[in-house]
Each structure stands twice: as C-alpha cells, then as structure tokens.
Amino acid sequence: MNCSALFASLQATHIMYALGFIGQVAFFSRFLLQWLVSEVKKESVIPELFWYLSIIGSALLLIYSIYRKDPVFIFGQSFGFIVYIRNIILIKRKQKKVLLKSEK
Secondary structure: OOHHHHHHHHHHHHHHHHHHHHHHHHHHHHHHHHHHHHHHHOOOOOOHHHHHHHHHHHHHHHHHHHHHOOHHHHHHHHOHHHHHHHHHHHHHHHHHHHHHHHHO
C-alpha cells in the first residue's frame, strides 16, 4: 500500500469514527431532550424533536455499523426507523386533524 492510499484509508476511518460519535450524540440527545421537557412540564412528555433525533442518530449509527460490518449493530439500528417514522406520521396526522378542526 502506498502512502497516499494509507492516508486515504486513515482519513476514511477518522471520518467514520466522527460519524459514529455524532450519531451517538444525536441518539443520546433525544433522551436528554425528553428528560428536560418532562422536567419543565412536570409530566412525562416525548417531544416531536425526539423522533427526528432518533432518525438522525439511528441513520448515522447504521452507516457506521455497515462500515464496521457489524451485523448485530446493523440489525439493531435498522428496525428502529419503522417506529420512528411511524410516530412522526401519527404526530403529523394529529396535527392535521387539529388544524382542520380549528379552521371550521
């Protein structure tokens, strides 16, 4: 392997590590957000942003796990998308119903 190929490989590795860490931060921040919003409202609340952070974090971690060729990690991150997207769909439907009712 020549020096430029080695450098490119090291750069790709560092980029993927950064991507993995950013994914972990996004995934963790959803819990922090949920906790803070719940503390402010004095009840358990899952804000809409929680689901978007879930999608972002999960997508980045999925990319990282594919890069690492880790089937357990790939499996774990793949199916969360269904839940996260479904929750966003349900939230948007409810918002649309409320908007339509308020326009009447």
